[in-house]
Every structure is written in C-alpha cells, then in structure tokens.
Amino acid sequence: GLGLSNKKDENFGEWYSEVVVSGEMIEYYDISGCYILRPWAMAIWEIMQEFFDAEIKKMKIKNCYFPLFVSPGVLQREKDHIEGFAPEVAWVTKSGESDLEVPIAIRPTSETVMYPYFSKWIRGHRDLPLRLNQWCNVVRWEFSNPTPFIRSREFLWQEGHTAFATKEEADAEVLDILELYRRIYEEYLAVPVIKGKKSELEKFAGGFYTTTVEAFVPNTGRGIQGATSHCLGQNFAKMFEIYFENEKREKAMVWQNSWAYTTRTIGVMVMVHGDDKGLVLPPKVASVQVIFVPVPYKDANTQGIFDACTATVNTLCEAGIRAEADLRDNYSPGWKYSHWEMKGVPLRIEIGPKDLANNQVRAVRRDNSAKKDIPRADLVEQVKELLANIQQSLFDAAKQKRDACIQVVKTWDEFVEALGQKKMVLAPWCDEEEVEKEVKARTKGEMGACKTLCSPFEEPELPEGTICFASGKPAKRWSYWGRSY
Numbered sequence: 001g002l003g004l005s006n007k008k009d010e011n012f013g014e015w016y017s018e019v020v021v022s023g024e025m026i027e028y029y030d031i032s033g034c035y036i037l038r039p040w041a042m043a044i045w046e047i048m049q050e051f052f053d054a055e056i057k058k059m060k061i062k063n064c065y066f067p068l069f070v071s072p073g074v075l076q077r078e079k080d081h082i083e084g085f086a087p088e089v090a091w092v093t094k095s096g097e098s099d100l101e102v103p104i105a106i107r108p109t110s111e112t113v114m115y116p117y118f119s120k121w122i123r124g125h126r127d128l129p130l131r132l133n134q135w136c137n138v139v140r141w142e143f144s145n146p147t148p149f150i151r152s153r154e155f156l157w158q159e160g161h162t163a164f165a166t167k168e169e170a171d172a173e174v175l176d177i178l179e180l181y182r183r184i185y186e187e188y189l190a191v192p193v194i195k196g197k198k199s200e201l202e203k204f205a206g207g208f209y210t211t212t213v214e215a216f217v218p219n220t221g222r223g224i225q226g227a228t229s230h231c232l233g234q235n236f237a238k239m240f241e242i243y244f245e246n247e248k249r250e251k252a253m254v255w256q257n258s259w260a261y262t263t264r265t266i267g268v269m270v271m272v273h274g275d276d277k278g279l280v281l282p283p284k285v286a287s288v289q290v291i292f293v294p295v296p297y298k299d300a301n302t303q304g305i306f307d308a309c310t311a312t313v314n315t316l317c318e319a320g321i322r323a324e325a326d327l328r329d330n331y332s333p334g335w336k337y338s339h340w341e342m343k344g345v346p347l348r349i350e351i352g353p354k355d356l357a358n359n360q361v362r363a364v365r366r367d368n369s370a371k372k373d374i375p376r377a378d379l380v381e382q383v384k385e386l387l388a389n390i391q392q393s394l395f396d397a398a399k400q401k402r403d404a405c406i407q408v409v410k411t412w413d414e415f416v417e418a419l420g421q422k423k424m425v426l427a428p429w430c431d432e433e434e435v436e437k438e439v440k441a442r443t444k445g446e447m448g449a450c451k452t453l454c455s456p457f458e459e460p461e462l463p464e465g466t467i468c469f470a471s472g473k474p475a476k477r478w479s480y481w482g483r484s485y
C-alpha cells in the first residue's frame with residue numbers, strides 16, 4: 001500500500017490514528033471507543049504478559065478469574081471512591097426481550113467484585129498474605145475523545161489485588177510492582193518513565209497512596225500515566241470487613257494494594273517511537289524481529305535466493321530470533337520494504353544475486369536505515385548484536401528527547417512559558433491541594449488544563465527557603481506538572 005498521508009510532526013492525532021491501522025495493529029469498530037486488536041498488536045501484549053506473569057509468579061502471586069458482572073449493591077458499597085466514576089459504569093439491563101429485575105454492572109475494576117470474598121477467605125494471619133491477580137478486560141464508558149490503546153471503552157489489563165497483615169509488607173510490594181512496570185516500559189517498550197507518587201488530588205480516591213510510572217509524549221507535550229501501583233491502606237478492609245486474628249489474637253484489619261497496567265502501554269510505545277514511515281517496534285516486543293526479503297534479479301538464480309532466505313530464517317529461529325521470510329511472488333521487493341517498514345519490523349535482511357554469490361546478506365535497520373553486509377557464517381551473532389543495539393538506541397533516543405522536554409522552573413512566568421513550549425515542568429510546590437486546583441483552573445486553555453503528574457522519588461535538592469512556584473508559600477517538594485492524557 002501507499003505510505004502515510006499524515007506526518008508525525010505536522011498532525012500528530014491523524015498520524016497516530018493512521019499508523020496504528022496501516023501498521024495492522026488496530027481495526028476500527030462500529031461502536032465508538034471500541035477497537036479490534038489485530039495479531040500485530042496482540043503479539044506485543046502477549047510478550048509483555050509473558051514477562052509480567054512470570055515475574056509475579058516468582059513473587060508467589062496467583063492468577064484467578066472473577067466474574068465480569070457486579071451486583072449494584074456491592075458496587076455502591078464503595079460510594080465515595082466511585083462517586084466520581086459512576087457515569088462510566090456500563091450496565092446490563094435486559095436479557096433478550098425481558099428487562100432484568102435488577103440491572104447488573106460490568107466491571108470497571110474489580111475491588112468491589114473481589115473484596116467480599118477476601119473477607120470470607122481471610123480469617124487468621126495464616127491466610128495472609130493473600131495475593132491474587134487477574135488478566136481480563138474492563139469497561140469504562142468514557143466520553144472524552146477515544147484513542148486507540150490510549151483511551152478506549154474496553155481495554156485489557158492485569159489487576160493485582162493483595163492483602164497483608166502489616167503496612168510494611170504492603171509498602172514493599174507497591175514498590176516491587178512499580179519496578180516491574182518500569183521494566184515493562186524501559187526494558188521492553190524502550191520508553192523512559194518517571195517513578196513517583198500521585199498527589200492527594202490525583203491519586204485513586206479510594207486508596208491510601210498511589211505510585212505511578214509517568215511517560216511523556218514529546219509531540220503533544222503531554223504526560224501520560226503509564227501504570228499505577230496503589231497502597232489501599234485499610235480503607236477497603238474497613239468497608240468490606242476484611243479482618244484477621246493477628247498473632248496477639250486481636251482482631252485486625254488487613255493492609256491492601258492494587259495495581260494495574262493496560263493495553264495503553266502499546267499506544268505509548270507507538271507514539272514515542274513511530275515515524276513517518278510507520279511503526280517502529282523495539283525488538284524485545286516485536287513478534288517479527290527480522291524479515292527476509294528475497295531480491296531476485298531477472299534470470300539470476302531465483303530458487304537459490306529463495307532457498308538461502310528459508311535456510312537463514314531457520315538458522316535464526318533456531319537461535320531464538322523471531323525471523324520470517326516474505327516469499328510472496330505477487331509483491332515486488334520495494335513494496336515489501338515499505339510494507340514491513342510500516343509494520344515497524346526492527347531489521348530487514350535482503351538477499352540478492354550478489355549476496356548469494358558472496359555468501360552474505362544485507363541487513364537494514366528500521367530505526368536509522370543503516371545498512372550492513374553480513375557474512376552468513378556470522379549471521380546469528382551479528383543479528384543478535386544488531387537487535388540489542390536497536391533496542392538500546394531506541395531507548396536512548398527516546399530518553400534524550402524526553403529529557404529535552406523537561407524544564408525546571410521556579411516562578412509562575414517560567415512555568416507558563418515552559419507549558420507553552422509543550423514541556424513537562426519540574427517545579428517546587430507547597431503540596432497544597434487548593435493550589436493544585438488553582439493551577440488547573442489558571443491553565444485551562446485550548447491545550448487542556450495542566451495538572452500534577454507525580455512527585456518523583458528521585459528529586460533534586462530543595463534548598464531551604466525555596467518557595468512554591470504558584471503560591472509563594474514555602475515549597476515542600478518538587479512535582480512534575482504538565483498537560484496529560
């Protein structure tokens with residue numbers, strides 16, 4: 001097919017919608033906010049899932065599956081935290097022609113589904129820690145502009161729900177999981193993230209505190225919450241009466257966490273790495289890491305070229321590299337080059353008559369188009385090295401670009417100027433919610449309001465006497481601010 005008709009740096013929104021479709025990740029669906037995840041996207045989800053699932057199993061966390069449907073009584077049990085979310089809850093009201101006696105909610109998240117059973121299953125301290133996870137879909141009937149992967153009415157996620165006897169155990173797990181989320185982004189998707197804590201205003205209202213990995217999209221100058229790991233404190237234990245008899249034989253409430261990452265991760269990766277030729281997939285999450293394209297020439301030994309492609313693909317596959325050959329005879333090599341570039345395959349290998357004669361192949365990187373002739377004898381090692389190099393350079397380039405979008409400010413004027421330049425702003429803050437609300441109100445503009453993204457765990461020195469950029473009061477901590485998704 002033809003190339004993209006939108007350029008990333010000219011109209012980003014249209015570019016994004018086009019590239020996820022042309023790259024065969026997404027097919028639009030006839031219900032707004034719902035998207036078809038095609039195999040090219042599903043394979044990325046599965047690679048991340050394989051990593052994360054293995055890691056949580058090492059932590060003795062067990063997978064389970066709770067029903068999709070939530071009875072209204074249970075959902076309302078948690079009125080304070082869902083009051084803000086209520087409009088997003090989708091309800092089943094009929095079956096066939098007849099109305100249901102009582103409407104049933106579709107899970108937007110599973111706290112209220114699971115915790116009545118946590119209460120039933122947890123009796124004594126020997127029942128703790130209880131650590132469950134489920135891989136499932138959730139539905140949130142959002143109305144703001146739907147975007148493939150980034151904001152959809154149904155999405156895939158994992159949700160972890162754990163209960164401990166002590167706060168210390170819960171605090172530790174929150175950070176263990178957050179580190180896994182950082183690894184998903186930085187080691188698999190090659191996307192740099194900032195670990196931090198959400199403000200009281202931005203945290204999960206039903207919880208105690210929220211930690212997050214924040215990503216950033218330079219093209220739009222918007223931050224995006226990459227994944228969250230909440231400590232729920234004893235809030236839900238109180239609400240759902242989840243008690244246990246501790247070692248002093250006292251009745252105590254459990255300490256709980258909940259944590260999730262979603263298919264939004266794929267959208268962030270596309271936004272960060274994609275270019276005007278299409279998707280750019282980091283090798284670690286590419287279902288096809290190397291695509292072989294035969295370049296037959298007139299009467300030159302076409303069969304020999306095809307056989308060489310097949311043989312080298314097998315050699316690479318045996319070495320654990322995800323390689324395929326595109327031997328279709330109804331497409332030209334040139335068509336195949338742009339097709340696989342559109343799909344973001346990290347490495348293309350061409351074999352033409354000359355390559356065949358010299359017992360070599362020509363490798364072409366997707367990230368920087370660099371070409372390299374490789375003797376077939378060294379293929380496995382050189383391809384492994386190339387893929388590792390592509391992975392690292394994608395991360396390095398994204399980090400450099402993200403760091404260039406961070407502006408440290410001390411005053412309101414500097415803050416507003418940096419926002420106008422689509423930056424993510426690091427500013428000293430008095431940590432007062434009223435001030436945070438005021439900044440939101442004062443920055444409401446066509447680009448959308450600016451909010452706190454997180455207070456970074458790694459923060460610069462805050463010299464004595466530093467004042468808050470917005471209120472002039474004594475600053476208590478640094479915080480990242482920005483427009484966000």
Ligand SMILES: O=C1CCCN[C@@H]1CCCn1cnc2ccccc2c1=O
Pocket residue numbers: 081082085086088089108109110111140159160204228230258259260
């Ligand atoms: O993030 C997580 C991690 C996984 C488990 N759930 C927590 C918190 C979810 C917060 N939330 C988010 N949207 C909602 C939408 C409708 C009803 C309830 C909710 C809701 O509770």
